[in-house]
Structures are given as structure tokens and as C-alpha cells.
Amino acid sequence: MAVIRVIEIGxxxxxxxxxxxxELNRRGYIxxxxxxxxxxxxxxAYDKYRGQYDAAALLKLARDPKVLLITNADLYSxxxxxxxxxxxxxxxxxxxxxxxxxxxxxxxxxxxxxxxRLVKESVHEVGHMFGLKNCEDKRCAMAVxxxxxxVDEKGLDFCKQCQVMLASDGTRI
Ligand SMILES: [Zn+2]
Ligand SMILES: [Zn+2]
Numbered sequence: 001m002a003v004i005r006v007i008e009i010g011x012x013x014x015x016x017x018x019x020x021x022x023e024l025n026r027r028g029y030i031x032x033x034x035x036x037x038x039x040x041x042x043x044x045a046y047d048k049y050r051g052q053y054d055a056a057a058l059l060k061l062a063r064d065p066k067v068l069l070i071t072n073a074d075l076y077s078x079x080x081x082x083x084x085x086x087x088x089x090x091x092x093x094x095x096x097x098x099x100x101x102x103x104x105x106x107x108x109x110x111x112x113x114x115x116x117r118l119v120k121e122s123v124h125e126v127g128h129m130f131g132l133k134n135c136e137d138k139r140c141a142m143a144v145x146x147x148x149x150x151v152d153e154k155g156l157d158f159c160k161q162c163q164v165m166l167a168s169d170g171t172r173i
Contacts, residue, residue, distance in 0.1 A: 002030060002031045002032070002066065003031065003032050003033075003034055003066065004031045004032070004033050004034070004066050004067065004068055004091075004126070004129070005034055005035075005036040005064070005066065005067050005068070006020065006021055006024075006033050006034065006035050006036060006067075006068050006069075006070060007036045007037060007038070007039060007061075007062065007067055007068070007069050007070070008035070008037075008038040008039070008069075008070055008071070009038075009039045009040075009041055009058060009061065009069050009070070009071040009073065009094075010040070010041040010071045010072045010073050011072050012070050012071065012072050012097060015111065015115075016070070016097060016111075016114070016115055016118055017035050017070065018035075019115045019118075019119070020033075020070065020115070020118055020119055020122055021033045021034070021035055023119045023156070024119070024122065024123070024126065027123070027157070029126070029130070031066075033068070036067075039061060041053065041058075041071070041073055042057075042058075042061065044057065045057035045058050047076070050076055051074070052073070052074045052075060052076045052082065053071070053073040053074065053075055053076070054075075054076060054077070055075040055076065055077045055083055055085075055086045055094055055096075056077060056078075056086075056088070058071065058073070058075070058094055059086070059088045059092055059093075059094055062091075062092035064091075064092065065088075065089070065090055065091035065092055065129070066091055066092075066129075067091065067092040067093075068091075068092065068093050068094070068095070068122065068125065068126065068129070069092060069093070069094040069095070070094075070095055070096075070097070070118075070122070071094065071095075071096050071097070071098075072096070072097050072098060073096060073098060074096060074098040074099065074104075075094070075096045075098070082099060083096070084096060084099060084100065084121045084145055084151065085121050085122070085124065085125045086125070087125045087128035087129055090128070090129055090130075090131055091128075091129040092129075093122075093125030093126065093128060093129050094125070095118065095121045095122050095125055097114060097118055099148065100114050100117035100118055100121065100148065100151065101113075101114045102114070105148075116156070117148065117151045117152070119156055120141055120145075120151055120154060120155075120156055121145065121151060123141040123156060123157065123158070124141050124142055124143075124145070127141060127142045127158060127162065127166075130166055131165075131166075132158065132162050132165060132166065135158075135159060135161070135162055137159040137161070137162075138150070138153055138154060139153070139154055139155050139159065140154060140155065140157075140158055140159035140161075140162055141154055141155060141156060141157055141158050141162075142158060142159070142162050
């Protein structure tokens, strides 16, 4: 059985890590998701003008494609003002909780909302790690999210078409 290590970068509440790995392990992928060590946020990845961390620089910390990084840091990538997450080829992947939390937009912090969005965006990056591409179906976990409302619109799973692609690739049971 292949293992994907889930590594916390910075400071993510433990209950998010627990719900996330529990949900990922429930989805029937052939991979098992295991919470690994915790790594401090490296200052070298911080852009003080943006007040954000460079997602690509953080991905370099993984050193292994079978790693999913979860961080509380607000991420940017290249010309994009922010990203919820990104994946380097077929891994490693990274997801940030920062903009998934209603508190970021001045609303009250909400564990249920944030953890559901975290699972969706993590399933999305895991899909890339399994070889899936972004999907046109807005209900599919592989739909691109540029706003939290896009995250709320999509489901927690891959659409039928994406599932078929996974099956033919042998990455999923
Ligand atoms: Zn994507
Ligand atoms: Zn799809």
C-alpha cells in the first residue's frame, strides 16, 4: 500500500489535520494518508512585500512526491495573487487553510466550513498527484477554485469522468 505523508507547515490546528486525514482515508483511494512531522515556516519562502509565502518554495521542503503539505500560511504563486493550493507535477502538493477560513474575510471563524473546504481543496491536489487534470464540471473536486464560493460550489469527490480516468490509471481501486 502506498503511503502519502501529510506534513504540517507552520501551525495548523490539530483538529483540521485529524478531520482531513480521516476524510481522505475514507475515500477508498489505494493510498493511505498518514500525518507526519510538523515543519516550521521557513522565512526564506516569505515575501515581506506581499505578506505571503511562495507556494513553490514551500513545495521544495517536501523532497518526496508522495507528500501533501498543509499550511496556515497565505500562499501566492508566480503572477497569481493567491492560491488555495498547488501541486508540482504528480506531487508533492500543498494546501493552505488561510483563505478557506471565513475569519480571513472578517467573518467569524467556522470549523465546519473551513474543514470542509480544506478537504475539497486537498482532494483536488491529491487528484493532481494521481494524475488528474483540472475539470470543467463545477461540481467536481477537480474544478478550479479562484474564490471560496467556487470551493463551496464543488463537491467532496471526483466526477464520474475523473473517476474513470483514475480507474484506467490504476491509481484508485
Ligand atoms: Zn488544479
Ligand atoms: Zn471531474
